[in-house]
Amino acid sequence: MNQLVKRIIMSVMGVVICGISVGMFKFAALGIDPFQSLMSGLDAIIPIRFGTLYVIVNAILLLFALIFDRRKIGIATLINLFLLGYIVEFSQGMCEQLMPSAPLWLRIVILLIAIVILCLSSALYFTADLGVSTYDAVALVWSQRQNKIKFAYCRVICDFVCVAIGIALCLISGMTFGEVFGVVGVGTIITAFFMGPLISFFNVRVAQPILNGRKRKDD
Secondary structure (H helix, E strand, C coil): CCHHHHHHHHHHHHHHHHHHHHHHHHHHCCCCCHHHHHHHHHHHHCCCCHHHHHHHHHHHHHHHHHHHCHHHCCHHHHHHHHHHHHHHHHHHHHHHHHCCCCCHHHHHHHHHHHHHHHHHHHHHHHHHCCCCCHHHHHHHHHHHHCCCCCHHHHHHHHHHHHHHHHHHHHHHCCCCHHHHHCCCCHHHHHHHHHHHHHHHHHHHHHHHHHHHCCCCCCC
């Protein structure tokens, strides 16, 4: 199969699996990643469906990337922009329909599964290398335009701002502190510590073999 076709398929699969995992995160209500924390806060105060809201917010971030460094934008960026929000919405809705009164132990299991498949999706998406998400582009562009600030620090600042705004918007919308814990909680902390190693594992064991083919043992 042509390499470009493989990369496009990997990008699409990465976005689809990522959307499913984020929907599971939201259903488990034990904490989600920083950008989704911001999206949850916006979703709580803006009365439109989540998928449409996701497209609008990412279109604004896409405009930022196009103005400052359009090299970060690719096919995968557009796939992410137009598909991810609706897949998240569908995935969360399916979980709520299938498990309307899920006990805590089941929500913990769902959270752990979501973390694993989120890392798998990230490995597919990154290895395909057809553009980054609009949120990732913000930190990348910022770090490259401010040579003295490393990407890691720019990403931490972006994440912190997203979480802070997300919490503030959730509280403004009338959520209780218990409900806010579902937005920023143990899941947020776990992803911070375990996503890196798991993405690396899936990159080596799954994504690269899919893209490049498995080498023979005697190679």
